Amino acid sequence: MTPPVTPVVVLVGPPGAGKSTIGALLAERLGTGYRDTDADIERTAGKPIPEIFIDEGEPHFRELERRAVVAAVAEHPGVLSLGGGAVMDPSTRALLTGLPVVFLDVELADAVHRVGLDAPRPLLAVNPRKRWRELMEARRPLYTEVARAVVGTGGRTPAQVADAVLEALQLPRAHTPDIPQ
Template identity: 55%
Template sequence: MNVKPRAVLVGPPGSGKSTVGRLLAERLGAAFRDTDADVEAVAGKEVGDIFVEDGEERFRDLESAAVAAALAEHDGVLALGGGSILREATQELLQGHTVVYLQVGLADAVQRVGLGTARPLLVLNPRSQLKRLMEQRRPIYERLAVLTVATDGREPADVVAEIVKGLPA
């Protein structure tokens, strides 16, 4: 049996992967799955704690395994952690999937993420860190995406409607 997610959402922190993903799954009558939640379930602790206690490399290992499992098992809407696309093996696994890049500008991302949140890669000088992450990852998101949807200044429902129109039948 060949299981494949209907849509795989990628994008930087604050792009709306979880919010849009839940709404999209509801609209499609499908299940929603977030690989960050899968990582937390396996590790028994929150993503921020994994970074602090075990390091980024350990988190990325857990994340890679979570993405591989979700791509093989899940047939609904899948939201990936913002940095999950950094590993070559994950990029290869995403080939042939309906990858939707949720594009967001720095101002909207900062507003949505909030600069006091427990996002491990945004601890020191969060605004410049987020800008750097977004610039570093943008070419990968763009290359992997079969559909790119801008989320700046838009309601999640509008973003979902655009994704639904762009999904393969």
């Protein structure tokens, strides 16, 4: 019997935390694959997430998200990034128990700079700064609950954040050429 597949790293955090950028860097440094559940949802639905919100509503999107996380955790042995709201689902939080989850913690100013105020993020469409703060108030305890480690992104380059994640999880870097910091 083969052992179950589990991701080597699971990244969680709010919009603008850098999950996609850091995830791709980590995958490269670990010599493994990268998967993003938001991309899985868009591929399955055949349309961008903002259109799913508009056409079918948030509850439908959350169900697609829950299924995408279940599939990715079961199938992907590399680095996995979850959508910002995935931790809102209790079954997703239970699924993440015991996995190498890292909460990428980001301050509002950095998130706004990274996401931009006009980015197509449905939950940040109206008054994005206020809405981001509200999302973080609701989600921060959940990110912390599922995380084995919390890595702050403030004042760090993506390469420095990736190094901090590797250090926090005590993961060895694959033998790759030096990547500029």
